[in-house]
Amino acid sequence: MTCWRLTASLALLTLGLAADWQFLNFGRKDVNFNCPKDQMLSSIFSIYNLFNVDRMWSFGCTPFPSGDQLGDCSWSVDYVNDWTEYSEYQCPLHAVLAGVHSTISMDHMDRRMKFKCCKFSKNILTRCQWSDELNGYKVSLNFSLPRDTLPAGMKSHFDEDKKDRIFKMFICSYSKL
Numbered sequence: 001m002t003c004w005r006l007t008a009s010l011a012l013l014t015l016g017l018a019a020d021w022q023f024l025n026f027g028r029k030d031v032n033f034n035c036p037k038d039q040m041l042s043s044i045f046s047i048y049n050l051f052n053v054d055r056m057w058s059f060g061c062t063p064f065p066s067g068d069q070l071g072d073c074s075w076s077v078d079y080v081n082d083w084t085e086y087s088e089y090q091c092p093l094h095a096v097l098a099g100v101h102s103t104i105s106m107d108h109m110d111r112r113m114k115f116k117c118c119k120f121s122k123n124i125l126t127r128c129q130w131s132d133e134l135n136g137y138k139v140s141l142n143f144s145l146p147r148d149t150l151p152a153g154m155k156s157h158f159d160e161d162k163k164d165r166i167f168k169m170f171i172c173s174y175s176k177l
Contacts, residue, residue, distance in 0.1 A: 023056040028106065034099040034116060035061035038070050041097040041151045044134070044169075046141040053109055053163055055141075059100060062145070066176060070118035073098060080115065083108035084160060090153035090170050091117035094125065097151040109163040115154065121177075128152060128172035137162040143169060150174050 025031045026049075035041060043060035064070050081087030083105050091097060099116025135141035137159055145151055153170030 023058050025054070025102075025104075026052075026056055028052050028054050028104055030104065031057050031100060031102040031111075033057070033059045033101070035059075039063050039098065040070065040118070041100070042145045044141060044143040044167075046135070048138040048140070048164060050138070054104060055111070055164070057100070057102070061098070064096070064120060065148070065150075065174070066123055068120045068122040070096070070098065070120055073116055073118040075099070075101070075116050076114045078114070079103075079112035081112055081156070083110045083112060084158045086155075086157050087113060087165075088153070088155035089113075089115050091115070092119070094121070094123075095119045095152070097153070110158055110165070113154075113156075123174045123176055125150065125152060125172040126175055128170060130155065131169045131171055134167045134169065137164045137166065141167060145169075146171065148173060 024033055039061035041059060042062035045058045045060075046055045048054075049056050076089060080089040095117040097115055098118040101114040101116075102111040104111050131143075134143045149171045150173075151169055152172045154167060155170070156165040156167045158165050
């Protein structure tokens with residue numbers, strides 16, 4: 001099998017495996033995702049598209065647990081990373097991730113990201129920690145929020161040779177006030 005046929009076959013297989021996900025940025029586009037009111041980020045699916053040299057992104061949301069409501073949502077003031085640089089972002093105290101925005105630079109083959117956080121009032125975050133790596137370079141990322149946890153941040157590092165990022169989530173338990 002020729003190299004381009006093998007690459008095309010692998011791409012179609014990957015896209016077939018991802019058929020249940022709706023990607024926001026097929027073809028090097030900005031990502032703009034907001035969870036519905038009173039919902040938080042609960043899942044992330046991303047595949048590396050070899051043809052576009054970019055990750056395609058899809059997100060899912062779930063209602064905030066314990067009957068609490070989310071309010072006072074705001075975006076990070078600026079992008080949390082510069083091109084090809086390390087990125088680390090944590091929501092303010094008593095807030096969870098509820099949106100993601102990223103823009104791409106084809107000069108750098110990288111994305112800069114902003115995050116939307118929404119505050120809550122009837123719970124407190126406890127036992128926060130960074131997850132293990134969610135993906136490998138140019139490997140699918142398939143994350144679902146563990147039961148009874150909240151998403152409170154994200155970090156990533158870029159590899160100049162591989163032109164991709166590896167991600168981790170900042171995940172917290174919670175308890176009622």
